[in-house]
Amino acid sequence: MTWTVDEQLALTATQAVAAIQSGRLKATDYVATLLARAASLSSLNALTTLDLDGALAAAQRIDALPAAARAQLPLAGLPIVVKDNINTAGLQTSAGTPALAGFIPKANAPSVQRLVDAGAIVLGKANMHELAFGITSTNFAAHAGPVRNPYDPSLIPGGSSGGTAVAIAARIAPAGLGTDTGGSTRIPAALTGTAGFRPSVGNGGAERRYHDPNAVVPISHTRDTVGPMARTVADIALLDGVITGAGALPALTLSGLRIGLPAPLWEALERHVEDVARAALSRLETAGVVFVPVAMDELEHLNGMVGVPLAIHEALDDVRAWLVANDAPVSTVAELAARIASPDVRAIYDSVLADALGGHYAAALNQWRPRLQQYMAATFASERLDALLFPTTRLAAVPIDDLRGSSSVSIDGGPSIDTMEAFLRNTDPASTSGIPGLSLPAGMTASGLPVGLELDGPLGADRRLLAIGVAFEQVLGAVPAPVL
Template sequence: MTASEAVKAIADGRLSAETYVRTLLAHGKAVSGYNAMISWNDEQAIKVARSIDALRQSGQQLPLLAGLPIVVKDNINTKGLPTTGATPALEHFVPTNDAWVVTRLIEAGAIVLGKANMHELAFGITTTNFASFAGIAKNPYDSTRMVGGSSGGTGVAIAARIAPGGLGTDTGGSVRIPAALNGIAGLRPSVGNGGKERRYDGTGVLPLSHTRDTVGPMGRTVEDVALLDAAITRTDVADSAPLRGLRLGIPTTYWDVVDAEVLSVMKAAMAKLEHAGVTFVEVDLPNVRSLAAKTGFRLVFHEAALDMPKYFAASGATDITVERIAAAIANPDVKAGFQAVLQRSPANEQEYANAVSVFRPAMRAQFDAYFKINAVDAILSPTTPLAAVHIDAEKGSSTVSINGGPPVNEFETFIRNCDPGSIVGIPGITLPAGMTEGGLPVGISLDGPVGSDRQLLAIGISMERLLGTLPSPKT
């Protein structure tokens, strides 16, 4: 069942919440070879499910998500369960509180099945982990392929039918990349400048960047993602929107690096959209790449060193330091990248100041103008330039080739289309566009103006009905 189907079946009395939870827990253990999960919440999940069943039998009104099992990425606080960040220094860290988003979902009746695997410290896009307790997550559509990241475990758990929905986090693509590679849907909500424009409160989440990080819901369908978003924001569930008359921007810079198989799937999806009345507006965003190069990583490297100590202090772990975490990092790619977090110099401080006050505002102004001047509702692109590539079990993340070209950086390639919108804080969704001839999922992405989250979800629901969902992996 999808999340939407499950909550309706439980509310109607056609499905016992306890039976559903027990079934999913058993299935999760049976497919444990995918390494989707780091820890389980069996006893508590069953206890909460029983209480939901009792509430329904008493005739009381059920909350929106009553009985819905979810998984939570292991950098999001869950009281009583470890929040490991898939890194050795935090293997046994148990926070004293739930994250704000987890509280919202639990109050809406959701049941936490357990904590999902992730790329160590959310610092990568493969979820190929070298920490023994986390391990290498594997794609349900082809277990030799990577799952994306950093919310890879949540993506796998939903694709492999361990749970119908869950939470990831997204700094530069970490919800949308694994959603795309595992054939599901995901939302990166509006963050804007990290202040009043932010859609979700980020309290209780192991941070990288307070001006870029956000929790994002993931589900089998966009309808499921809209359901989770409604529970988090305490608003009505987004409905479908007409496709006829929709204007979608097609910037060349989002399409100039795309694998031929991915491009073929995207063109087929776009032909269906055009037939349904969508207009494509081919106008570029010419300065996005150069501005992003001066902004994105400078924000993360500077803010992680400031934000992590505050998070640990608020979560009841005053003995954990950034230096202690860095010393124990297991992934080679994370260890190399994290060194920049520890470096403090006047030059780095100035680069950060420029990123915040000059380059990111310039990027945001360009995006705002793009939507307004061209009267486009959203930007459409492949979520990732490639489908899932083979797991690199030696290095974790290395190089890839586009259409037989020279080797290029894997990380930079996979974040290519997700990162610009993340830097300026606009919302983005991904949903399945189709599959390659080899049976690998391909994601189609929409980025919209700040605050257009409900409209994006509504468009995504309509696109999903037109394009269809993917067949289940053979788990």
């Protein structure tokens, strides 16, 4: 069978694997097509590293396997991109910051290794907000640059996993890995018409779904996690199953599903975003979903007492531990911070180095976070909810800030709001409480920008949440590809 370039670019991860497993598509042909696509779209700054020789060599190894062996690989020949703060053997892991540019770890992060062992091929490293401390992916480092939204290159793609999202949306790769501390897989997914997943973290240990100790340039061990990103939820379920060893998704029907609509996360939305989200609700309701309004009056207060103190206080020790464990080219956080290129990240690291919120840390971790976790669990239980649903972000993509990287935004002409605060409002509670969260496409605004809907589920209910997401996307459909 001869595949056209457009046919190859249109493949989802699941479709691509099936075609390569069966021998209908050569992995080398597919990888070559995507590498050419990456080169032609370099102006989007989706990638910091493109592994031409390594990716083609890996594809040749897949094609050389006996047909029976190739058919047994769950991700046979699947090209992926990996966010540039996740360790990859033989490829730069710079976290988008000058002090780590060119640094090459000795081993893959466990999540990466499981994908590679299953047949995945790393095309390259994805660009990101510097040190993952931001939601725009406007990076000022010379080796990175601002990541641009493929639906309008003058706009942000979201962050911090913006490069992974853009590579997927622009058909440079069908899937990839990002990381999520406060919304960093889900926000860029929402703004680029793709899907992004934050797996359960809970209190760490057995509750943590993905285990990548000292293999990701960190912000907060309490909040950080690797997360898969793709064009469909079904593709995310495929990657999640390989990383965790989970079996098939549980069977479910939409009819009778009880989905909570948390009032605080439906307030003060951009009008065009709310229009798209409400239209999606109507279609899902017609399909049998039962929507349950939930007040959740304490949500924003409880979350506000936890999130920032954890991130600002834990970054100092956690980054230091990664530098030491990985024999990095700088050994102290102060050395790393001295070379930060992005103004907004430099300001945050001033607070990190000063431990500006250290006095609030113990209460945030030991008092307020357990209260938030109990509050979330009680909401699911008392209302008999399968998930919570709300717009992933309050507004669609906004213009790139070439001066600071992140400053302020206005929603429908209202007062200025800090950009990070505006985009994190809806995604942060899942991160802070450690429950799973999934963003999937809801539709497009009248001006042609994607809008995402987020599903949050109870702790540990990751596969059921993904099954709900698959069922929802079958009703809502995919958004149109960007015209590039």
